[in-house]
Amino acid sequence: MTKSGQILPKPQRVVMFVPPGAQLIGIIGFIEAFDAVNRLRVHQGRPPVYEVLVCGLDEQTASVTGLGLATRPAARVRRVDTLVVGGALSSSQVDREPELRRQVARLADRADRVVAICGGAFVLGELGWLEGRRCTCHWMDLDNLRARFPTAEVQTDALFTEDEGVFTSAGASAGIDLALHLIRRDCGPRMALMVARSLVVFAMRPGGQSQFGSAVRVRSGTGQRLHDLIAGIHERPAGDHSVSCLARRAGMSPRNFARVFRDQTGQTPGAYVARARVEAAQRALAHSDAPLPAIAEACGFGHEKTLRRTFLKVAGVTPAAWRRRFGLGA
Known part of the structure; x- marks a missing residue:
């Protein structure tokens, strides 16, 4: 060894x-x-x-x-x-x-x-x-x-x-x-x-990462309009993905959109967006030396404190611990 x-x-x-x-x-x-x-x-x-x-x-x-x-x-x-x-x-x-x-x-x-x-x-x-x-x-x-x-x-x-x-x-x-x-x-x-x-593969997906990324978890019967919204979340994690904004893009009322989203994905819009942002932060932590405040801003958390709290809830470890284990300097 x-x-x-x-x-x-x-x-x-x-x-x-x-x-x-x-x-x-x-x-x-x-x-x-x-x-x-x-x-x-x-x-x-x-x-x-x-x-x-x-x-x-x-x-x-x-x-x-x-x-x-x-x-x-x-x-x-x-x-x-x-x-x-x-x-x-x-x-x-x-x-x-x-x-x-x-x-x-x-x-x-x-x-x-x-x-x-x-x-x-x-x-x-x-x-x-x-x-x-x-x-x-x-x-x-x-x-x-x-x-x-x-x-x-x-x-x-x-x-x-x-x-x-x-x-x-x-x-x-x-x-x-x-x-x-x-x-x-x-x-x-x-x-x-x-x-x-x-x-041409993902560079170092950590072992503790789920076998299913958030996008893979979407049910096969999900409609095209919802698929397009979900793709937008992953492409622009720092964007405005509040329920009201997503509902407006889908042409639904916020209440109806939240119900449809959960029925078709098994998750609330808020939980899905949080996981997608954490996955974006994981990639940034693994493949760049950017400071945590910059990653928090780029991935839609706004502040480092929000990044730490959400990251710990979703991934089970802090962003700093993740970087020590999987970052470029590990």
């Missing part, structure tokens, strides 16, 4: 274990993030940081789509620094295959850190790696994960978790967020930011 931001002294071997029926989005995205570090380093005239090895039970492993991956048989893998267990749609059944469990257990015992993407958490659970540890997986499987492994501390609304060298992620694309987190620990926040930009 390395201190955050300290470049590894030699290439770290990252072993990606691909189970039968794997979901490629999580596996390929994770591999691409680590490979991007190497490509950026080589472009800078520096040596690669990672050696990425893809393995499975056999020399060919079929994904859930039917596409096959060339994989090194896990039985032939000896050295491993970081073990990553990919997820599969049938992870709750796959993890009980004796040979799969045997090979993953052997590799995990040799690794400095163990990572599960999405349903890969079930494999770690079967091997006892989740006992007493915080963990997560795709939201559709959270109840199953909790029922199967009652001693695990299942986090129901997190993108990824970290607990004593064991890392787990939510849905497959959240594996990229976890990969960026590991890159940040190994190579520092600026490299993680460069990788995110090269992959």
Whole structure:
């Protein structure tokens, strides 16, 4: 293991274990993030940081789509620094295959850190790696994960978790967020930011962030007019988004608008706007050095005191604590 931001002294071997029926989005995205570090380093005239090895039970492993991956048989893998267990749609059944469990257990015992993407958490659970540890997986499987492994501390609304060298992620694309987190620990926040930009993804969504941003929480049946209003809230968090102003834009009375908004989103207009502004502040805290009063003004809070109070209520921590954990200087 390395201190955050300290470049590894030699290439770290990252072993990606691909189970039968794997979901490629999580596996390929994770591999691409680590490979991007190497490509950026080589472009800078520096040596690669990672050696990425893809393995499975056999020399060919079929994904859930039917596409096959060339994989090194896990039985032939000896050295491993970081073990990553990919997820599969049938992870709750796959993890009980004796040979799969045997090979993953052997590799995990040799690794400095163990990572599960999405349903890969079930494999770690079967091997006892989740006992007493915080963990997560795709939201559709959270109840199953909790029922199967009652001693695990299942986090129901997190993108990824970290607990004593064991890392787990939510849905497959959240594996990229976890990969960026590991890159940040190994190579520092600026490299993680460069990788995110090269992959055109969000730079470092924190692990404690909900699997669902406020925009994702909007119900599918929401009308177009309300969708346009919601888009405006996210595009201009500092704008006037009082109930009276939103109602006027929607062509409704304030009372009727508040009722319709809650019926279609499950939240009051005020609560939705507050969460959207906190999410905007989180992005600013993570990716800029702007002072808190400036962020408060830019994100629609007006004053730093209001930012602190609302941020603590929504995120559970203060803006300063968030920045220390996820900011550029973390």
